Amino acid sequence: MKRRDFLRAGSLAAGSLGLAGCSRTPPPGLPPGQLLGPSQALGHRLRDGTGFPAASETRKVEALIIGGGMAGLSCGWWLKRQGHASFAVLELENEAGGNARSGSNPISAYPWGAHYLPLPGPEAPELRLMLAEFGALKGDPHALRPEYEERYLCFAPQERLHIHGAWQEGLLPQFGIAQAERHQQQRFVEQIASMKATLDGRGRPAFATPSARGGSPTAALAGISMADWLQQQGYDAPSLHWWVNYGCRDDYGTDYRQTSAWAGLHYHAGRHGQASNADSDDVLTWPEGNSWLTRRMAQGLGDALQPNAMAWQIEQTAQGCSVLVYLAQENRSVRYLADKLVWAAPAGFLAHVMPSLPPPWQTAMAQLSYAPWLVANLSLRAPPAERGQQPLCWDNVLYGAAGLGYVVANHQSLQLHDQGCVLSYYRPLTEATPAAGRKLLQTAPHAYWARSILAELGRVHPDLPGLTEQLDVWRWGHAMLRPTPSLFSSDALPRLRQPQGRIMLAHSDLSGFSLAEEAHYWGVRAARWLLDHKDEFA
């Protein structure tokens, strides 16, 4: 979609505002479905300042963690693991998980956001411990090449790309690509391999995941966009540009012209995980995506996790932190008094709930911008017919499309025969500004998305629209922090990482890009801080 079309679509959609949200009877030719998303009403109420009830009760805890996404849950997981009991994790939604939440239907569970975890490298020992605890990693979690549970390693065949009218294996464009372009691709891959092996001044990998355990962004890479860096290095092959841009959109929801080269290269050079029973680029995945992890973490927390609890005002005093929390189901507020506080919700939201924001954080806020995303799950009676040699894969990408393609949610099913399939379609709204994208998300009706998605996928699977029985759409207005050159060349991230008095932030935002490993790292770090531990692994 061109930028112009996008804006026009936005205004068209805005015109049909009244339709948004309700689509019981779909227009003819379109499958039924729902428009879903995180509870926006509460968020708006917060920003509008239209008030919440006053506190009717006071609760005391040593540590309070706000936000039950990957980061907040990891924080609680580590606390519990170290035997700490006096804490609470508050989650606004009715279920923890944040961007890793999922849904399910009779065919399969399916992700609404994060759906896979790359093999964690030696830089992520806590994450490996957690995987071992959950039975996804077997034997020694600190082994150079641990063994993973093969039911959770992505099954073959893994990836294919639809390009020039046919499916090819793998995502790097090869089919119908000229020799000269392929040489450039080769050079890029080699350059990445050498970056991957580069160490920083302290002997750590220059690019590591979590990024805090690797080198700091260098000025040369931080302030330039990934697109410009490619040009600067003499890469002009369109297929390579597409591939690199795809990577930025896929992991960061951001066009490569707005992505810092440091982040763009991190995507390719920052993974050092290996396995004794899988290739290093294999990933862990489940039908429900990463909520396989967050559900287990949430379960471990038991009563310490409180869903339907939204922090709406935070104050820091000499004695401790006072937090007003709205309990949506009871329609009342309670006051939490805590010695220490971890803000594990998006960093940018803190400004809305903390009137007296510490000045170092205050200045950082201006650098934060969030990417809007859309995820749709399509339930099909049967998998679309295949014409070529390449069978349906886990990840199926369309060259040059607005969306990122689709993942087959039930790919990890052990059944020989499923009753249909669920395709999870991903689309970052990178064609226009984040604000325009959010506007479109707020206003476009279900039929608009259904039409656009079916048209896009129908180009390569003519039978897909007819096979689709349900098409649900999830809108993420502020899905993830955008790793822009200006963010990485500012001191915003280092400032946000510094605790202020009794409050520390813990969220993937602190990395500047949104990855499960990053969220996990910041969560565990905050737990150590709460426990006054020296860093075991740092």
Next chain:
Amino acid sequence: MPYALLFSVFVVAACGLAYELVAAALSSYLVGDSVTQFSTVIGVYLSAMGVGSWLSRYFQRDLIGSFIRIELAVGLLGGFSAAALFFAFTWLSGPFLLLLYLLVFVIGMLVGLEIPLVMRLLEHRLQFKDLVSRVLSIDYLGALAVSLLFPLWLAPKLGMVRTALLFGLLNVLVALWTTWLFRHELVSRRVLWLQGGSALVLIVAGFAAADRLSSIAETALYEDRIVLAESTPYQRIVLTRWRDDVRLFLNNNLQFSARDEYRYHEALIHPGLASLPWAKRVLVLGGGDGLAIREILRYPQVESVTLVELDPAMPALFKQHPALRGLNGDALNSPRVRIINTDAFRWLESQANAYDFIVVDFPDPTNFAVGKLYTNTFYRMAERALSARGRMVVQSTSPLYARQSYWTVVQTIESVGLQTRPYHALVPSFGEWGFILAGREPYTPPQRLPTGLRFINADTIPGLFNFPPDMDRTPAEVNRLNNQLLVRTFEQEWKQVQR
């Protein structure tokens, strides 16, 4: 007038024989055992004709009207007999034989009525000796014509459905012609015209639809020799017959040929099960045809056989279809057999140390879905379901045509901590075929085997374990869910064989 009636005798006789031949040919194609089918069908038909002739005495008045009505009935019944039998066979496999004989009997009886009635019509127009000689000789001539035409031209060119309809049409035309001839003597000629016209319309409509009926049935018999084709939600099941050989195809892959399946199934079961004289509980994964179970049931000490088969249509077919029940010795109806229609992989997850002998008889790894059933994750679960001293046997493609694939399966089974004993046997319709025995303890070949085996005996068993150089072990990697090496290897190797 007499000549016209005599001509109709010719037609009527020809039609009678034609229906008989159609029924006999059809039933021998569908049910098999042509000698029995031909003689029983002809027997029933002849005796029914006798009954019809005897019943003719009860026709007193309106002989012409009765003759015409009988013609119409024969025409319709006989004309649609082939189509009806095909559909009965495809959709109601149970009462097929009953329907066949019933139909043959009714047609035979009606035909048996015809000749006496014609003779009585001609009674006053010819002398008795002339009457008998002419009617009977023309009757035999009509039969002769059809018996020559049927195998030479009708069956191969027109097929069963159309042949039957063609003769049905002739019967109806005779009825109409007779109505015209006797239009002045008939009391209820309006009604007869109407009935005749309707019958004509029906038969013509039958011809129009014959193409579609044929594509289901005829081509099956004469081109593909398909006796059954069924698409279930899981696969396409096709059963073919060619002379005495029955073959089963699942998704176009040959599963067995009745001619040599005993070699396959004896080799699959006996080297393993005969070495476990104490084995009581047996599990069969895949193999809903019951042929492996037929071999297992030869062991009296086996108390229960659990068959896990995804597609309920398979065991249902092999439980009911007469020819298939003959093939598997009615194994699936044995009280020792329990059938579970579910996905083997998911089901295995919940089984622990339960089975003394496990038979893994899945289709070849031709796609990624089936390929999952050949991975270490699968064998790990199968291993868990094995009792302490239990043993498992796995059908594992051909060590000759797909050598790398075969040894990949061996390597994969060994990777879950089981000791393997690979072996192979020659099954002509597949070629050299491979199996793998696996267990926690070393294997010693059995000395005693059940009686009545045609392929395996104590002398042939040791030879199965020798691998000549062209199919001897080659280094291979473990087949995992996340690499599915086997599917790729198998595809490449099989492509080379076909080239």
